[in-house]
Amino acid sequence: MSLRKIDIIESMYEELDLPKKDCIGLVESLFEIIKDDLGNGNDVLISGFGKWMVKAKKKRRGRNPQTGEDLIIGARRVVTFKPSSVLKDSLNSGE
Numbered sequence: 001m002s003l004r005k006i007d008i009i010e011s012m013y014e015e016l017d018l019p020k021k022d023c024i025g026l027v028e029s030l031f032e033i034i035k036d037d038l039g040n041g042n043d044v045l046i047s048g049f050g051k052w053m054v055k056a057k058k059k060r061r062g063r064n065p066q067t068g069e070d071l072i073i074g075a076r077r078v079v080t081f082k083p084s085s086v087l088k089d090s091l092n093s094g095e
Contacts, residue, residue: 005031038079050083 005027012023034044034052044052054077062073083091 048084048086050081053080055080
């Protein structure tokens with residue numbers, strides 16, 4: 001099961017004892033800040049968690065898998081995530 005935005009809001013509501021409306025505002029504001037920075041081409045680094053980076057991809061040749069038709073996939077920007085070593089270690093500590 002995926003962690004959804006509402007799950008984060010509920011966890012904050014239970015942990016911080018804040019009104020749910022405030023928790024919703026905090027989560028929405030955080031995501032908006034991250035989205036705006038990434039949209040401006042900036043990286044977002046959260047120490048101990050990881051780094052989101054915007055990377056430019058060049059146009060390239062591709063193929064429609066259903067029809068086999070050749071096509072050009074346009075240039076675009078994508079967001080990548082690199083987990084911190086702290087996050088990696090915590091994920092792998094149970095092994």
